[in-house]
Amino acid sequence: MGTDKTDTTNLSRREFLKEAGIVVGGVAIASVAFSSACGTGETTTSTAVNTPLVTQPAATEPATSSTAATTTTSPAVTTATGTTSTAPITQPAGSTTPVTTAGNPVNSNLLDIPGCSTKVAADRLYSIDNIWVKNLGNNVVQLGLSDQAQYLADMIRVCSLSPIGTTLQIEQGFGAIEADKMSFDLITPVSGKITARNASLTALPVPINEDSYGSGWMVNVTISKPSELDLLVSPAYYVWLMAGKIGTAPPKR
Amino acid sequence: MPACLVCHLGLVSFPEAMEFEHDLIKLRFEEKIGDVLLLCEHPPTITLGRSGNIANILLPREELLSRGIAYFESDRAGDATFNCPGQLVVHPIMDLRNRKGLLRGYVTDLEETVIRVLAGFNITAARWTEHHGIWVNEKQISAIGLRVNRSISMHGFSLNVNPDLADFSAINLCGLAGKSATSIEYELGRAVPVMDVIPKIEDSFSDIFQTDLKSISKRGLADICLDSNSSRIMAQCKN
Numbered sequence: 001m002g003t004d005k006t007d008t009t010n011l012s013r014r015e016f017l018k019e020a021g022i023v024v025g026g027v028a029i030a031s032v033a034f035s036s037a038c039g040t041g042e043t044t045t046s047t048a049v050n051t052p053l054v055t056q057p058a059a060t061e062p063a064t065s066s067t068a069a070t071t072t073t074s075p076a077v078t079t080a081t082g083t084t085s086t087a088p089i090t091q092p093a094g095s096t097t098p099v100t101t102a103g104n105p106v107n108s109n110l111l112d113i114p115g116c117s118t119k120v121a122a123d124r125l126y127s128i129d130n131i132w133v134k135n136l137g138n139n140v141v142q143l144g145l146s147d148q149a150q151y152l153a154d155m156i157r158v159c160s161l162s163p164i165g166t167t168l169q170i171e172q173g174f175g176a177i178e179a180d181k182m183s184f185d186l187i188t189p190v191s192g193k194i195t196a197r198n199a200s201l202t203a204l205p206v207p208i209n210e211d212s213y214g215s216g217w218m219v220n221v222t223i224s225k226p227s228e229l230d231l232l233v234s235p236a237y238y239v240w241l242m243a244g245k246i247g248t249a250p251p252k253r
Numbered sequence: 254m255p256a257c258l259v260c261h262l263g264l265v266s267f268p269e270a271m272e273f274e275h276d277l278i279k280l281r282f283e284e285k286i287g288d289v290l291l292l293c294e295h296p297p298t299i300t301l302g303r304s305g306n307i308a309n310i311l312l313p314r315e316e317l318l319s320r321g322i323a324y325f326e327s328d329r330a331g332d333a334t335f336n337c338p339g340q341l342v343v344h345p346i347m348d349l350r351n352r353k354g355l356l357r358g359y360v361t362d363l364e365e366t367v368i369r370v371l372a373g374f375n376i377t378a379a380r381w382t383e384h385h386g387i388w389v390n391e392k393q394i395s396a397i398g399l400r401v402n403r404s405i406s407m408h409g410f411s412l413n414v415n416p417d418l419a420d421f422s423a424i425n426l427c428g429l430a431g432k433s434a435t436s437i438e439y440e441l442g443r444a445v446p447v448m449d450v451i452p453k454i455e456d457s458f459s460d461i462f463q464t465d466l467k468s469i470s471k472r473g474l475a476d477i478c479l480d481s482n483s484s485r486i487m488a489q490c491k492n
Binding site: 129157158160171173176178179180181182183184185187 | 302303304328329330331360385397398399400401402403404406
């Protein structure tokens with residue numbers, strides 16, 4: 001922004017970012033919004049090291065609709081062998097944390113962000129609005145807030161989530177979190193219908209800070225447009241974004 | 254330094270200010286406009302933040318109406334706040350993706366902006382860890398409450414210049430029972446026009462956020478909102 005000489009009038013945001021050289025592979029990138037955790041020396045409160053792939057929500061609201069998928073009451077039960085992430089899991093350059101591969105459960109599936117204390121879960125995709133998207137299969141995805149975003153929000157006091165049955169359109173809000181002085185809209189990267197919600201977060205949002213990739217999960221969505229998953233970025237790419245590496249060669253998406 | 258438009262909206266209602274903000278946020282996110290700093294005053298208004306407690310509004314609705322105090326629910330963080338003439342309300346519309354120092358530092362920088370303005374009046378003010386806002390001798394002189402939507406900040410902070418402090422008793426300030434408000438005028442014991450404070454806010458903001466402020470009229474800003482595809486806008490707002 002500001003360095004491109006192209007006439008940027010009448011361009012969509014996506015085109016604008018492409019002209020600015022920060023769109024790769026058709027995916028618009030939100031740039032360095034949340035690279036601020038890097039280099040601060042502060043430790044994230046997220047218990048990142050051994051986040052298991054199998055997650056069990058503390059309290060889940062069952063779907064009331066008779067058409068709800070069977071995954072609604074146990075939305076987060078996945079196993080390492082059965083991971084359905086759409087992103088191939090590869091060893092990202094520079095990472096010192098072992099990465100899981102299908103059929104090979106490991107102690108950690110978290111990627112380091114160079115110079116940062118926060119982590120990126122390797123078994124899911126990410127949106128430019130810092131929402132992670134975990135594919136649970138059968139057109140159901142789970143959404144939550146990335147470790148980076150929770151760190152930058154600081155202590156989250158309030159979490160509100162749209163109710164089960166809410167129809168979402170991509171890039172609309174599905175809730176909000178509130179820290180001491182800022183509230184943040186949670187932006188859905190997918191269209192669909194909410195089929196499960198982590199109700200415990202509304203009473204006690206602490207898991208968002210302490211276990212953003214596990215018990216801090218937020219909603220499950222039965223997606224209506226699977227092609228929207230193509231707009232998400234891989235864990236390695238998200239690491240690259242969070243490390244503020246725009247201007248250098250990005251990893252393969 | 255990157256440029257930021259600054260616009261003095263004058264005395265505007267809360268809904269009118271919000272309308273400007275929402276239009277500008279959309280334009281900012283689409284990168285059709287640069288950062289914008291809005292300054293305004295509101296008629297007597299109580300706003301309640303997203304997770305605010307209605308019980309912190311201490312007067313019944315009928316009495317608010319009889320006193321000419323408007324009430325609105327807001328999508329910002331925080332609890333109840335009171336706005337009125339003599340209180341500057343500052344709304345930075347900023348793309349936080351451009352800030353290397355980041356989200357956590359953004360709030361700190363806004364607070365520092367206020368603290369430096371007050372220091373310019375020889376008023377010693379400070380953050381209070383347990384409570385929102387900026388305080389002078391345990392009285393609140395500035396409130397802060399923000400909303401971040403897709404990395405664009407909105408809402409901001411207020412600064413009491415010369416308001417009628419008696420009206421602040423209509424609420425528990427930021428949800429804090431028993432706390433009272435103060436102002437620059439009260440602390441100095443002399444009249445302080447709002448117009449004297451505005452340049453100091455601009456200077457402090459410009460220095461802390463390392464941005465060049467370019468003035469734009471309310472009419473000019475309204476034209477931008479109406480005509481977001483104009484090449485004139487990009488020339489005016491480009492960094």
